[in-house]
Amino acid sequence: MTVGVLALQGDVREHLEVLKRIGVAPVEVRLPQHLAAIDRLIIPGGESTTIGRLLYRYQLLEPIRARAGRDLAVWGTCAGAILLAAEVLDAKQGGQPTIGIMEMTVRRNAYGSQLESFETPLVVPVLGTPPLPGVFIRAPLIEAVGREVEVLARLPDGAIVAARQGRLLATTFHPELTDDDRMHRYFLEL
């Protein structure tokens, strides 16, 4: 198993560090040829408009789209979740390139200016106890999911913050910014 971290923009280093900590030697993915070696890919948080533009420019969009969910398991955190979603609400005016393969509707910057960033413990039944620390930074909201998508976690108000569709995983928060590596381990088992 070889795990790649998309290394175009965002909190790439934090994901690389968690993977190394749990004994995985990650590959940094910047060019199409880097995809050949990997069977899992993490798309970090950052700015989905920038990451999408760079995915397009470096000709990574099509090869990722062709394999994602099949022989390439993909996990998007925050901006990465936006890039996976089939439908993006409040997208950048004029549109933004996305991978667009996971059956869900995501709203960018959904928590508004007051609550742009917050931390809260999350009950994630597939990870057991204790709750997972949830770090939300200008987070998107998963507003709706398709029939193939399993909801993995919600906020107390019902907002969906983690979801899985087969070998696709989306979290609107940042497990890579905490010491808790259970979500990374979960991804490695998909």
Ligand code: GLN
């Ligand atoms: N607000 C960012 C976006 O729309 C996502 C923020 C993040 O990844 N922490 O892409």
